[in-house]
Amino acid sequence: MSTETARVEAFSDGVFAIAITLLILEIKIPAAGSVDLSLQLLRQWPSYVSFVISFAFIGIMWINHHRLFTHIRKSDDALLILNLLLLLGVTSVPFPTAVLAAHLRQAGERTAVLLYNGTYLFIAICFNLLWRYAVSKRRRLLASDVDQEAVNRITRQYAFGPLLYLFCFGLAYASAGASLLLNCALAFFFALPPHLTQRKRLSRPSTT
Amino acid sequence: MSTETARVEAFSDGVFAIAITLLILEIKIPAAGSVDLSLQLLRQWPSYVSFVISFAFIGIMWINHHRLFTHIRKSDDALLILNLLLLLGVTSVPFPTAVLAAHLRQAGERTAVLLYNGTYLFIAICFNLLWRYAVSKRRRLLASDVDQEAVNRITRQYAFGPLLYLFCFGLAYASAGASLLLNCALAFFFALPPHLTQRKRLSRPSTT
Amino acid sequence: MSTETARVEAFSDGVFAIAITLLILEIKIPAAGSVDLSLQLLRQWPSYVSFVISFAFIGIMWINHHRLFTHIRKSDDALLILNLLLLLGVTSVPFPTAVLAAHLRQAGERTAVLLYNGTYLFIAICFNLLWRYAVSKRRRLLASDVDQEAVNRITRQYAFGPLLYLFCFGLAYASAGASLLLNCALAFFFALPPHLTQRKRLSRPSTT
Amino acid sequence: MSTETARVEAFSDGVFAIAITLLILEIKIPAAGSVDLSLQLLRQWPSYVSFVISFAFIGIMWINHHRLFTHIRKSDDALLILNLLLLLGVTSVPFPTAVLAAHLRQAGERTAVLLYNGTYLFIAICFNLLWRYAVSKRRRLLASDVDQEAVNRITRQYAFGPLLYLFCFGLAYASAGASLLLNCALAFFFALPPHLTQRKRLSRPSTT
Numbered sequence: 103m104s105t106e107t108a109r110v111e112a113f114s115d116g117v118f119a120i121a122i123t124l125l126i127l128e129i130k131i132p133a134a135g136s137v138d139l140s141l142q143l144l145r146q147w148p149s150y151v152s153f154v155i156s157f158a159f160i161g162i163m164w165i166n167h168h169r170l171f172t173h174i175r176k177s178d179d180a181l182l183i184l185n186l187l188l189l190l191g192v193t194s195v196p197f198p199t200a201v202l203a204a205h206l207r208q209a210g211e212r213t214a215v216l217l218y219n220g221t222y223l224f225i226a227i228c229f230n231l232l233w234r235y236a237v238s239k240r241r242r243l244l245a246s247d248v249d250q251e252a253v254n255r256i257t258r259q260y261a262f263g264p265l266l267y268l269f270c271f272g273l274a275y276a277s278a279g280a281s282l283l284l285n286c287a288l289a290f291f292f293a294l295p296p297h298l299t300q301r302k303r304l305s306r307p308s309t310t
Numbered sequence: 311m312s313t314e315t316a317r318v319e320a321f322s323d324g325v326f327a328i329a330i331t332l333l334i335l336e337i338k339i340p341a342a343g344s345v346d347l348s349l350q351l352l353r354q355w356p357s358y359v360s361f362v363i364s365f366a367f368i369g370i371m372w373i374n375h376h377r378l379f380t381h382i383r384k385s386d387d388a389l390l391i392l393n394l395l396l397l398l399g400v401t402s403v404p405f406p407t408a409v410l411a412a413h414l415r416q417a418g419e420r421t422a423v424l425l426y427n428g429t430y431l432f433i434a435i436c437f438n439l440l441w442r443y444a445v446s447k448r449r450r451l452l453a454s455d456v457d458q459e460a461v462n463r464i465t466r467q468y469a470f471g472p473l474l475y476l477f478c479f480g481l482a483y484a485s486a487g488a489s490l491l492l493n494c495a496l497a498f499f500f501a502l503p504p505h506l507t508q509r510k511r512l513s514r515p516s517t518t
Numbered sequence: 519m520s521t522e523t524a525r526v527e528a529f530s531d532g533v534f535a536i537a538i539t540l541l542i543l544e545i546k547i548p549a550a551g552s553v554d555l556s557l558q559l560l561r562q563w564p565s566y567v568s569f570v571i572s573f574a575f576i577g578i579m580w581i582n583h584h585r586l587f588t589h590i591r592k593s594d595d596a597l598l599i600l601n602l603l604l605l606l607g608v609t610s611v612p613f614p615t616a617v618l619a620a621h622l623r624q625a626g627e628r629t630a631v632l633l634y635n636g637t638y639l640f641i642a643i644c645f646n647l648l649w650r651y652a653v654s655k656r657r658r659l660l661a662s663d664v665d666q667e668a669v670n671r672i673t674r675q676y677a678f679g680p681l682l683y684l685f686c687f688g689l690a691y692a693s694a695g696a697s698l699l700l701n702c703a704l705a706f707f708f709a710l711p712p713h714l715t716q717r718k719r720l721s722r723p724s725t726t
Numbered sequence: 727m728s729t730e731t732a733r734v735e736a737f738s739d740g741v742f743a744i745a746i747t748l749l750i751l752e753i754k755i756p757a758a759g760s761v762d763l764s765l766q767l768l769r770q771w772p773s774y775v776s777f778v779i780s781f782a783f784i785g786i787m788w789i790n791h792h793r794l795f796t797h798i799r800k801s802d803d804a805l806l807i808l809n810l811l812l813l814l815g816v817t818s819v820p821f822p823t824a825v826l827a828a829h830l831r832q833a834g835e836r837t838a839v840l841l842y843n844g845t846y847l848f849i850a851i852c853f854n855l856l857w858r859y860a861v862s863k864r865r866r867l868l869a870s871d872v873d874q875e876a877v878n879r880i881t882r883q884y885a886f887g888p889l890l891y892l893f894c895f896g897l898a899y900a901s902a903g904a905s906l907l908l909n910c911a912l913a914f915f916f917a918l919p920p921h922l923t924q925r926k927r928l929s930r931p932s933t934t
Contacts, residue, residue, distance in 0.1 A: 134832040143841065186373075320528065398573050401539045609747045
């Protein structure tokens with residue numbers, strides 16, 4: 103974490119942390135009454151499913167943001183604005199999540215899945231814009247000692263993002279369930295690949 | 311970020327991050343029922359418009375706050391209190407935003423726009439008070455190696471703020487829509503100008 | 519900010535920032551309808567009054583917390599627990615604030631003021647416990663180069679806190695309004711005094 | 727706090743701070759009306775009890791997280807994911823807390839206590855996974871100068887956690903009240919023991 107990107111990272115961490123924590127507020131508290139509490143709690147399963155999926159997504163997005171900023175060391179106003187655009191997508195997540203929870207297995211399921219996957223399509227595009235801007239113009243915002251191979255690996259992985267999410271978005275017209283499942287699979291794709299390569303780098307003892 | 315202003319910046323970052331993330335909670339979740347979900351979602355367009363505008367505003371205010379504190383290196387109790395006054399304006403934003411979302415294209419539109427633009431007028435005044443205090447008395451709270459030209463440029467830009475927002479506020483009596491549009495234009499004015507000049511400065515490699 | 523207290527301060531800053539930002543959520547959004555919006559907004563004045571008072575209080579508490587931790591450099595488990603006790607009081611503030619907003623100028627006003635001032639009495643006691651623990655046993659948690667006079671001044675000022683807030687609490691039985699006004703006066707008492715003395719110290723250029 | 731774990735800790739601090747502060751939102755504001763306010767406030771005692779218990783739990787979990795990361799100095803993707811799993815448990819706490827508050831001394835009490843203690847069982851397992859991963863493979867993520875005895879003490883203490891919480895979970899079938907009381911006792915168990923040993927270490931003057 104360089105001094106120059108410290109506040110961008112702190113602000114982004116705050117937004118990620120709040121967005122991920124607000125998700126729980128969308129789960130309704132069953133009122134005390136005639137219906138058995140266990141039954142009321144079980145009936146709310148779509149809320150739990152969408153809570154866990156959204157939590158995993160925001161968490162994985164945070165890991166990705168963290169990963170990008172281990173390479174980005176300098177900041178300028180355009181980077182701040184692209185980062186804000188990405189955070190706009192991140193803070194929106196509780197809304198499509200709540201819509202999905204309320205309409206899963208209901209008449210509006212397709213619309214809810216389209217809104218949900220559309221949000222992730224938007225975020226995937228923002229991640230690409232942010233990263234491509236940072237590495238552009240002879241990688242002016244990257245650390246001088248940056249690992250060129252690691253940078254290329256991220257660029258390659260991210261390039262697929264918008265296309266895959268666009269396919270995922272379109273798939274909802276054929277099957278809402280399949281679209282949602284593919285969305286989850288994509289999250290794992292973005293959580294895992296550089297994992298294997300980055301672990302090697304990160305496990306080296308820090309010299310600080 | 312100096313040690314002395316570190317906690318002020320951390321606290322302010324937290325407040326900005328929370329205020330910007332809470333905005334999404336003001337958007338209502340359409341209930342599952344007889345009405346088509348797409349239609350219900352589309353009807354809520356004023357909520358999305360005011361969400362995006364308020365998000366952009368808080369984001370731009372954060373960028374401005376960040377910009378001021380790259381120059382401010384020392385802190386005292388009066389600065390803390392002026393900063394709190396500014397944050398009072400920032401944390402208020404979700405309220406006028408929600409009022410605007412509920413009353414845009416309704417009978418109370420003018421009142422809602424007045425409340426909304428009034429909040430930004432208040433924030434513009436606070437930004438001026440904070441900055442003028444920090445640069446006053448032979449710039450006692452600024453870094454010793456501060457770029458005098460950059461400081462003057464901010465002072466000149468900010469001086470117009472309250473006047474322009476006052477005009478914008480008054481314009482709501484003539485046309486609520488025009489007033490809202492001018493407000494958006496002003497946001498871009500405060501996002502962009504020093505952008506061009508600061509980018510040069512910020513793109514220099516950091517020596518940390 | 520020492521490495522040892524950095525995470526305590528970061529966590530506390532987070533809690534203060536969230537508590538101060540959540541206050542706005544307690545203000546109701548008037549629905550679009552037959553009643554004039556301006557009138558609806560004006561009728562909610564107790565909400566604005568209690569919002570501004572609570573915002574000022576949490577802000578002043580944050581300044582005080584910040585002030586204490588410029589002296590406290592070491593941490594132990596008991597300090598963490600006393601700090602949590604203080605934060606319990608701070609996070610509670612939105613509740614008595616909302617109760618006060620709903621019952622000011624209503625039948626339950628006295629009860630609401632008692633709850634409100636009782637919360638501040640609790641917080642004043644916690645501040646004393648935290649500070650007295652930190653300075654006790656030959657000031658084992660303070661910086662080695664601490665200004666003994668500044669420490670004594672804080673100790674003397676804080677000693678009055680619980681007594682004054684207890685009086686303020688009791689005053690609510692005679693007059694709810696007078697009790698609330700005294701509470702506000704006390705907030706200024708805790709915001710201002712060391713201000714004059716600390717400004718001198720803080721305006722010295724930092725050597726970082 | 728090493729540079730490598732700084733952002734993990736900052737993000738986690740944010741999540742803990744938000745989760746602990748959101749708890750207050752679950753307490754209902756009594757409306758102004760015919761019923762005496764004091765009576766309305768007193769009737770809500772289960773809300774206060776579950777608020778204070780949950781606050782204490784999240785606070786103690788934060789202290790434990792803080793304690794682990796004074797030993798953990800390196801980070802990798804698996805640690806980030808295990809940490810997210812732990813935070814999933816932490817952010818969930820407001821939900822079982824609100825369910826408990828609504829159903830304590832009601833028909834659904836047992837179910838509410840099972841949900842509540844089940845959440846803590848999950849968190850206890852996550853703490854073990856995180857810690858065991860960090861200390862595994864010749865303690866590859868720990869500081870090189872780590873105190874082996876302190877590490878062993880934490881490992882021994884944590885090993886009991888899941889078993890004790892499982893017993894606590896099962897006890898709810900016999901008595902909901904006893905199960906809740908044991909849960910509180912366990913919180914103290916995890917707050918106190920290393921306290922005595924760690925205080926010695928932490929009270930040494932920091933060399934920063």
